[in-house]
Amino acid sequence: MRKTRILVLIMLLLSVLPCGCYDRREVEDMAYVTVMGIDRGVDDRLRLTLQIVSFKEGGGGSTDMGGDGTGGGGIGGEQAGMVDGTLVVTVDCPSIFVGLNLANNATSRQLNLMHAKAILFSEELAREGLIESYITPLTRYREIRETMNFIIVRGKAEELIKENKFNIGTDSSKSTELILQQDSYTGFFPDANIYRFYNALKSDKQQPVAVLAGVNRLNNLKEPGRGEPESVTGGDFTAGEIPRQGGPQREIFGTAVFAGTKMVGALTGAETRIFRMITGELERAFLETQDPRAPHMAVLLDVQTARRPEVTVHIDGEAPVINVKIQLEGAILSIWSGTNYEKPELKTVLEDAFEEQIKDQMDDLIARAQDEFGSDIFGFGKYAAGHFLTMEEWEAYKWLEKFPQAGISTEVDFVIRRTGMMLKTSPIAGSEGGSQ
Numbered sequence: 001m002r003k004t005r006i007l008v009l010i011m012l013l014l015s016v017l018p019c020g021c022y023d024r025r026e027v028e029d030m031a032y033v034t035v036m037g038i039d040r041g042v043d044d045r046l047r048l049t050l051q052i053v054s055f056k057e058g059g060g061g062s063t064d065m066g067g068d069g070t071g072g073g074g075i076g077g078e079q080a081g082m083v084d085g086t087l088v089v090t091v092d093c094p095s096i097f098v099g100l101n102l103a104n105n106a107t108s109r110q111l112n113l114m115h116a117k118a119i120l121f122s123e124e125l126a127r128e129g130l131i132e133s134y135i136t137p138l139t140r141y142r143e144i145r146e147t148m149n150f151i152i153v154r155g156k157a158e159e160l161i162k163e164n165k166f167n168i169g170t171d172s173s174k175s176t177e178l179i180l181q182q183d184s185y186t187g188f189f190p191d192a193n194i195y196r197f198y199n200a201l202k203s204d205k206q207q208p209v210a211v212l213a214g215v216n217r218l219n220n221l222k223e224p225g226r227g228e229p230e231s232v233t234g235g236d237f238t239a240g241e242i243p244r245q246g247g248p249q250r251e252i253f254g255t256a257v258f259a260g261t262k263m264v265g266a267l268t269g270a271e272t273r274i275f276r277m278i279t280g281e282l283e284r285a286f287l288e289t290q291d292p293r294a295p296h297m298a299v300l301l302d303v304q305t306a307r308r309p310e311v312t313v314h315i316d317g318e319a320p321v322i323n324v325k326i327q328l329e330g331a332i333l334s335i336w337s338g339t340n341y342e343k344p345e346l347k348t349v350l351e352d353a354f355e356e357q358i359k360d361q362m363d364d365l366i367a368r369a370q371d372e373f374g375s376d377i378f379g380f381g382k383y384a385a386g387h388f389l390t391m392e393e394w395e396a397y398k399w400l401e402k403f404p405q406a407g408i409s410t411e412v413d414f415v416i417r418r419t420g421m422m423l424k425t426s427p428i429a430g431s432e433g434g435s436q
Helices: 002-019 096-106 123-127 131-140 157-162 172-179 194-202 269-279 344-373 381-387 391-397 399-405
Strands: 030-040 046-053 086-093 110-112 118-122 149-154 209-215 250-259 262-267 285-290 298-314 321-335 407-418
Touching: 030 096, 030 123, 030 157, 030 172, 046 096, 046 157, 046 172, 086 096, 086 157, 096 110, 096 131, 118 123, 118 131, 118 157, 123 131, 123 149, 123 250, 123 262, 131 194, 149 194, 157 209, 194 209, 209 262, 250 269, 250 344, 262 269, 262 344, 269 298, 269 321, 269 344, 285 344, 298 381, 298 407, 321 344, 344 399, 344 407, 381 399, 391 399
Parallel strands: 030 110, 030 118, 118 149, 149 209, 321 407
Antiparallel strands: 030 046, 046 086, 209 250, 250 262, 285 298, 298 321
């Protein structure tokens, strides 16, 4: 009988406890931040800028927020902070979290960071080594997702957020997410989030990198007839420098390089692709190589990483010796000269030429990382650490200090797996050049 009473009491307690809803938060009571930006403040230590989803029909503003439903804010929309249907709020504050409280006055709903896609820091703060004091509190906060993209802005984060506009689609949150996924099929910026940046910041085996962004004034596109075009790889730019017109002025392109807590330089989009090859993170990219049989022409390739890089580290001498082998595979997209590189004997010629090009670019990037940056952004220290039995021995070795003196050799293995929708390239009859 006593057991029955105890069982009934337990069942009653279990039926009551799950019904508690005192700490519930309704979705409609929240204002969701998609992007955060941090600059040096004027009236206070920091300037915090937030881009907030407005949930207005059609992506536009309405009269209570200074908009007219057109997406541009309408009359008074710019003053009200409406940017393409999102609310942009900027406040000066002593810290990020105090700034969130201050910015909350701009909306009737409670600000929520659980769906924030990116956090932006100005290059000024990054160059001064002030990132750590701001990123550490963020990693503690439960609403911050570790997958939030970590971005360094050339110029002001506030200005870039105001230019974070969208020409396709009405969902600003989804558009921001898709923009930051472009690295998976272009390779022009790294896969850098708060989790990876913070771990690398605290690591003695590698140094951190971040996505590089900037505002493109859309005045880099030259007019026709102004000299011969320069020979470029298609990615020899950093954020804000791409020669283009049209589209939003917001631009994400390149890599911010850190040595410890300070930003020490930047990689172009082309260098970022090579960086991702060395780390094994290049998923796919269209790359151009010089035609080995017609140097004034080019061959376009669709390139992917075939398998993880093979990295070996020897630490027997005064300076470590590192051997890096990357393995790539690809498909032919275009052959300007019309040479039949689909033939087995010619395919090997093209593969060798591309391997030599990538090896030279790898050597140049590694030399820059050692001589100019003094930063192991590749994570070679993770391979070196396996040679030590204890953490004390590893820490005493001081890898990050030895990396600039390391001897590094590289090797590239490239195989053409596919030739696209064409089995044989034939030159156009009666012409000097060929076709695709």
